[in-house]
Amino acid sequence: MNTEELAEKLVAWIRDTVLATGCKGVVMGMSGGLDSSVLAVLCHQAFPQSILGILMPCYNTQAEVEHARAVASQFSIPTKMVKLDAVFDALLKALPNDKVDPAASRRAKGNLKARLRMLTLYYFANQLKYIVAGSGNRSELSVGYFTKYGDGGVDIMPLGNLVKGQVKELAHFLDIPQQIIDKPPSAGLWEGQTDEDELGLSYEELDRHLVNGKANDELKKKIESMIATSNHKRQLPPIARF
DSSP states (O other): OOHHHHHHHHHHHHHHHHHHTTOOOEEEEOOSSHHHHHHHHHHHHHOTTSEEEEEOOSSOOHHHHHHHHHHHHHTTOOEEEOOOHHHHHHHHHHSOOOOOOHHHHHHHHHHHHHHHHHHHHHHHHHHHTOEEBOOOOHHHHHHTOSOTTTTTOOSBOTTTTSOHHHHHHHHHHHTOOHHHHHSOOOOOSSTTOOHHHHHTSOHHHHHHHHHHOOOOHHHHHHHHHHHHHTGGGGSOOOOOOO
């Protein structure tokens, strides 16, 4: 299947899946990143009159906001801005300030940002009777690189069966701004954070293993371990059957 056919099938899938739920449109977060930009354009093609992109900066850089605005402007996607800085600060102030490992503290705060964004998206979805679309791709989902009940807390994941490289190909086809395609992928959870630094490997290496099973022994062991330990994030909560 070529990229044009893939885009057409994804647009049709989004439209059919949303309408089957009885909802009438789509809401999604627009971070200014590659995946969210591709998702926004596909959703706009599926629902040109019933779509809303939400910009939710929470101590993000101005460049990230401007990239999201550039996509919204280029493709005429209606948006709303919800600044989460003050909400994030208020919640941190209310939470216990226990002394924990700095890395664990940073991770917890980053996940808190993702979960605040999830709450915000569902607020608008409930008001509008829209579906929440998530931008998770196969590469990230496979190794658990997402926040449980954060960016993983959505109704549909149109890109969930595509590795990062395929999403990038779609971005070129859809005419996503080149600066967004070229910049290092980041979830924007803290200053200077990049996906590949956190993963400890490149998307190219991860994609190659997921698609072709090709990796050296050390890398294969690392990826398989990430898949195994994150399995709970891809499942519904277990229910005791007694």
